[in-house]
Amino acid sequence: QVQLVESGGGLVQAGGSLRLSCAVSGASGSTFSINAMGWYRQAPGKQRELVAVITSGGITHYADSVKGRFTISRDNAKNTVYLQMNSLKPEDTSVYYCNAKDVRVFGFRVGDDSWGQGTQVTVSS
Numbered sequence: 001q002v003q004l005v006e007s008g009g010g011l012v013q014a015g016g017s018l019r020l021s022c023a024v025s026g027a028s029g030s031t032f033s034i035n036a037m038g039w040y041r042q043a044p045g046k047q048r049e050l051v052a053v054i055t056s057g058g059i060t061h062y063a064d065s066v067k068g069r070f071t072i073s074r075d076n077a078k079n080t081v082y083l084q085m086n087s088l089k090p091e092d093t094s095v096y097y098c099n100a101k102d103v104r105v106f107g108f109r110v111g112d113d114s115w116g117q118g119t120q121v122t123v124s125s
Contacts, residue, residue, distance in 0.1 A: 002111030004098045009119030012088055016123070020083040022098030022116055035102035037074055037081040041094035041121075048097065052083060066092075088123045096121050 003025035012018055020039065024032060038053030052062045052072035060072055069088075074081040081098065095118040103111035 002100065002103045002114040004100055004114055004116035006096070006098050006116040006119045008083075009096060009121045011122045011124065014088060014090055014123055014125050016088050017084070017086045018088065018121060019085070020096055020098075020119060020121075022081045024079040024100060024103065024114075031105055032079050033104045033107075034076075034079055034100050037101070038099045039072065039081070039083045040097045040099055041092075042097065042118075043094040051096070053099075054081065085121070088121075090123045090125045092121060093123050094121060095119065 004022050005025050006020065006022045008018060008020040010018060034056060036053050036055050039051040040048050041051050042048040050063055051066055052060065052070055054060045054072045054074050056076065062070060069086050071084040097118045098116035100111060100114045102109065103114060
């Protein structure tokens with residue numbers, strides 16, 4: 001089973017910044033390979049939506065609502081993905097979930113579509 005461990009959520013005022021991290025538990029170095037990693041969010045009463053995604057080659061994609069404010073990055077050696085969130089708005093308040101697609105160990109697939117437990121981000125006005 002693939003476990004994704006998230007950290008970095010919290011309470012911040014509008015205009016502030018937070019940095020989320022997500023690591024694949026137990027993954028180290030070249031034994032693991034992960035195709036795409038990304039962040040999604042889900043606010044109460046709303047569907048889960050894509051925030052940002054990054055491929056193993058560093059290609060990124062952002063939701064229009066966060067372009068220019070959020071930056072996704074990853075450290076392939078640590079199998080960790082980050083989300084730097086700047087100029088936060090109250091509407092960014094959500095539970096943020098980390099996602100990893102096609103996780104392999106020594107080339108064998110161990111996770112097709114893996115999710116973290118979620119971390120709460122609350123932006124006060």
